[in-house]
Amino acid sequence: MKSYNIYISGVGGQGIIKTSIVMGEAAMKMGKPVVMSEIHGMAQRGGVVSTELKIGPARSPIIPEGQADLLIAFEPLEALRAIEKISNQGYVITNTSPIFPFNISVSEHPYPDINIILEELASNSDLFALDALEIAKKAGHILSLNMVMLGAAAAVPKFPIDKTLLLKSMEENLPPKSLNINLKAFEEGYQSVIKGNNL
């Protein structure tokens, strides 16, 4: 028995930690062991944010290189930065709309071309790419981007958490005011992967 390992990365303020908690609580409700690691602090000021979840038998939430079954990247550059984490049989879900680092105009290295990012991600894993920002906007609010990503993850083959429990966990963790938008965002993300929006 091995744990199912999920690595989530993106940029501060995208709702990554909340999404991870929604997943973790849903896994717990399924009776599965789950551990998670989150990094706070400096990351909140526009830096990289990442969480790691292991569902199944594991004591440490830290995912060694090449052992993530699923990478959920809220931002394409951050997907590329996390690429070493993905296992050979792993899946990648990435948002395609970039957030440029604040100092990109003076950065030594330019922001990579999105097509090159996607090509590289697809080269050793199954890739689902979606414009989560656009989908979130259509769902009613850009802040529902995290639930678009969660919905997309839920549709990945072998994803170990029941969809119904995820929805229940969303109800318990998200503000009631925006729940409908978030549920819609989730469903749109889910459907976009089901419909095979992979490149």
Place this chain on the structure above:
Amino acid sequence: MKIKDISKAQKGDKLFLLGNEAAVRGALESGVSVASTYPGTPSSEIGDVFSVIAKKSGIYFEFSTNEKVALEVAAAAAASGLRSFTFMKHVGLNVAADSLMSLVYSGVNGGMLILSADDPSMFSSQNEQDNRHYARLANIPMLEPSNPQEIKDLMNYGFQFSEEFQIPVLMRTTTRVSHMRGIVEMDNMDEVNREGFFHKDPSRFVPVPEVARVNHRKLIEKIAKIEKEVNKSPLNQTYHNNGDLGIITSGSAFNYVMDVVEENNLPVNVLKLTFTYPFPEEKVLEFIKKVKKILVVEEVDPVMEKDLLAVIGKNGIIKKVHGKLDGTLPLIYEYDPQIIREGINKVLKIEAGDETPEKSRNLPKRPPTLCPGCPHRAVYYSIKKAIADLQLKDVIFPTDIGCYTLGIEAPYEAGDYLLSMGSSVGTSCGFSKATHQKVISFIGDSTFFHAGIPPLINAVHNKNNFLLVILDNRTTAMTGGQSHPGLPVDGMGDEAPEISIEKMVEASGVVFKETINPLNLKKSEIIFKKALEYSGVAVVISKYPCMLIKSRGKKKNFTVNVQEECDGCNICLEELSCPAIYRTEDGSIKIDSQLCRKCSVCIQLCPEKAIKVHKNK
């Protein structure tokens, strides 16, 4: 889960808790009456949870001015028979250390737990000091949990133990344990009497030398007794009994060891130490008897490794000890499963599989930065402008701990020297005496109260010459927005007297003292110039709320746009480096309306007056 569930959950309920949240639940189950802290990552969420649930749970909680005060508040409560809990980041314990040393001598009546959250790999700290040394320095019993459930359970255990032996207990977590989430099963919360009474006993509680001499002897006797308990303690457990390698480990390193051993079916014996000080000599001797060689896996310093070497030497045992001292494992940074795997492989002489060479990708970095609309950005801009106008050269910028430490980055480059909380002011004293360079230092409001006042008094009294800018953004921003003495609200959300920074500065004897609204660039620059021309200690208080608070307020019904007049001079982009201002692929400058906080700073500095307010209908 909602924060309130932490206090509402019943025995047997399971919650998916952060280590820091589990600490609060443990405190509640243990009947803690008094809790105190100064916020610091990775311990900050403990205080954030207390500030929400303390009042309803009948607990007194405060954000103290600094960690020393926090420890003293908790110590007095424990001396009065109540259970008390104080918690801080690792460097916070340095601040509290002066009182800690004496507290362990005199001991406690009610149980007292001190939690130190260490930060191996320095995710949000200035060093990665290993606070297990404090257990040895102060002679205080130490517990090291590996996960949230253990944190909660050890809180219960620690309070009972502390009360039984009348000694405070130090719990050491690390970032990976404090910021780990896991399933935690709840226990009961019993009703407790929260009214303390202090029975006087100066021969115990006032460590004049003759008392201290007696107390130290008593402490040594106590620790000897405690060591017997630790040797028997079921908290120190063995796992897997295979082969001739014994691994001794603790904290989150234990998690890595177990995952690596179990995934790869490695033939090893594991001893997990949870009650780690006093070092359980008997238990360790029994464990190493069975094995031929030993590997110690611990973060960050070789602390247990040296304890083990002492045990081995004392008992005349000849066995190879691997760890940090022989180079098997690294001496710095946190571990991860890969590092542990490699370490065990080395000791077991297992050939590692071919490592795939890491592909080097030249990716742009994503450093943290000041938020859009942050008042600090405006201060840095105006100060740089004033310096340029006065043609000052070689200005030294001592800085301090808070969001404004991000001022080290270009284009502000206003951070040259930093040691610890409050060091901006103290080191300015030194720089102004040691050099003829102009000194401009920065300190935040919360940091000023924490450790900035004594050095300011020092500066005035010793006739120093520098400009101190107090960046009063009305919160403890970096750690998530906790209250501090300069605000009209306390740690439990109640109204509280607001301590005026202006009056504190005045009372310290500062003659040149001005308060500015940093978002008014022109006026700020004039005042900074005056302050820089002043000979002596000048203080400018930049008062404007953190945008993370402000944006929670009323909505501004306009957007800020770049108009056609823009000639692409890039001044806004280059001198402000605001995340909301960007250059599009066609080279034009745009403002991201989602990110923009409408602080108006870019509007003021645009030489072409091309950035304008656009009223929404």
